[in-house]
Amino acid sequence: MSSPTTSSNLPTVFVGCGFAAKYPEGGGNFSVPLQYLLGLKRLGTRAIWLEVMPESNDPTRDAFCVRTFVRRMKEYDIEYSLLIHPKALQNKNSEEYDLSQMKSFGVDPSTLRQEAKQGVLLNLSYSIKPPLLMLFERRLLCSLDPTEVLFWMSRMEMGQSFHHEFWSVGLCMDSIDSRIPKSLVTWKSFFPLVDTAFLQAEPKPIFQGSPRFTTVGQWYWDGHVEIEGEYPDFSKKVAFEPYLTLPEHLPEATFELAMNLNADDPERKRLEKLGWHVLSPHHLMPTPKRYYDYLKSSLAEFTAVKLESKMQSGWLSDRAAAYLAIGRPVITEPTGAERFLPPSGSESGLFFVKTLQEAIEASAEVILDWPRLSKLARATAVEYFDSLKTLKRMLSLH
Numbered sequence: 548m549s550s551p552t553t554s555s556n557l558p559t560v561f562v563g564c565g566f567a568a569k570y571p572e573g574g575g576n577f578s579v580p581l582q583y584l585l586g587l588k589r590l591g592t593r594a595i596w597l598e599v600m601p602e603s604n605d606p607t608r609d610a611f612c613v614r615t616f617v618r619r620m621k622e623y624d625i626e627y628s629l630l631i632h633p634k635a636l637q638n639k640n641s642e643e644y645d646l647s648q649m650k651s652f653g654v655d656p657s658t659l660r661q662e663a664k665q666g667v668l669l670n671l672s673y674s675i676k677p678p679l680l681m682l683f684e685r686r687l688l689c690s691l692d693p694t695e696v697l698f699w700m701s702r703m704e705m706g707q708s709f710h711h712e713f714w715s716v717g718l719c720m721d722s723i724d725s726r727i728p729k730s731l732v733t734w735k736s737f738f739p740l741v742d743t744a745f746l747q748a749e750p751k752p753i754f755q756g757s758p759r760f761t762t763v764g765q766w767y768w769d770g771h772v773e774i775e776g777e778y779p780d781f782s783k784k785v786a787f788e789p790y791l792t793l794p795e796h797l798p799e800a801t802f803e804l805a806m807n808l809n810a811d812d813p814e815r816k817r818l819e820k821l822g823w824h825v826l827s828p829h830h831l832m833p834t835p836k837r838y839y840d841y842l843k844s845s846l847a848e849f850t851a852v853k854l855e856s857k858m859q860s861g862w863l864s865d866r867a868a869a870y871l872a873i874g875r876p877v878i879t880e881p882t883g884a885e886r887f888l889p890p891s892g893s894e895s896g897l898f899f900v901k902t903l904q905e906a907i908e909a910s911a912e913v914i915l916d917w918p919r920l921s922k923l924a925r926a927t928a929v930e931y932f933d934s935l936k937t938l939k940r941m942l943s944l945h
Contacts, residue, residue, distance in 0.1 A: 586934025693717025896924030
C-alpha cells in the first residue's frame, strides 16, 4: 500500500493512541486508530501514528508488543513513533509523559519535536499527556467514550486543561442524561471513522449453515460511573438481557457473540443453552485483517449497547461503521444518534431497536431483503462515516 504525495500546505497530523500496542491480540482495537491514519493518507497530509505504551513487569511480553506493533505499521505503510513509558516514571507520576525519558521506535525524537511545533495532534481518549502533549501546536481531544469522559472530567484531569478543541463521538453531548455532571468544555461531535476506500463493499458470504448475525466486544464492564450515589452495571451482559431469547425466534439464523469469556465461565454455558454461539475474539481476530475478515463473513451485526444507550449520548461504535462499509446491515439500540441518520433501517441498513420484537422484525427483514439493505448499508457508511469527510472537518479543511 503506497502513500500519496503529501501536500506542503497541510500540517503534519499525529494520531495519539495509548491502547493499541499494549493489546496486540485485539485486531478490532487496533482498527480504531488505523481508520484515522488511512484517511489522513488519502487526504495527502503527512500522518504519524504516535503511540505510548506503558512498560510492564514482563520484558518478554513488552518486546512482543513492540515487534507486533512495528510489523503492523510496515504492513499498512504507516509512519509511526512508538514511545515506551518507563515503569519507574509510572511509579513516580503516571500522568507525566516526558519524551526525554522514553525509549523510542520509528520517528526519532528530534524529528518528532520539530514536526510537533507546527503539527496537529488528534489525541484519542486522552492517550497523550503533558509534558509530551504540550509540544504540539494544535491539540484536539477526541473522546471515544462520551459518558465516561464527561463523568471523569468532573472529578479529575482528563485533558480539559490542555487542548484547544474537544471532539466526541457522542452526537448528543448537549443533551446527555442530566444525572451526568454538566460538561466543563464545549464539544464538537463526529461520527466514528471508517476509511471507505480501504474497506469496500463485499459480496454476500457463503455460509456452511445458516446465515450469521455477529458482534464483537467485552461481555463484562470494568468502568465505574456513579449515578445518583450508585454504580450501575452497564455491561453487555446486562444490555443483552432483553434479547437473550432472540435465537429461538429465528431458528433459520445463527446469532454469534465474539466475547472475551473463558471456557469455564458460567455465562458462556448460559448463552449457549439459549442458542447463542460464543467464540473468543483473541483466537478469531488477533490481527486487523482477521477482524475485517470476520466482519465480512457475517450477514449483519446484531448487538445491544451498554452505557451510552442509557445515557443517550448519541454514541455509535467504530465497529458498526466498519460493518456498514463492507455492506453489512447493523441492528443496534438507539442512543440518540438515530436523530442524525435516516429514520428507518429500511432506508439506511442501520436499524435501531428497543425491544425483542423489534429485534426479531429487523433481523427477519435483513434475511429476506439482504441485497438491497447491503447496498444501503454501504451508502450510509460513505455518506456519514467516511474518514476523509470527518478529518477535513477536524482539520478545518473545507
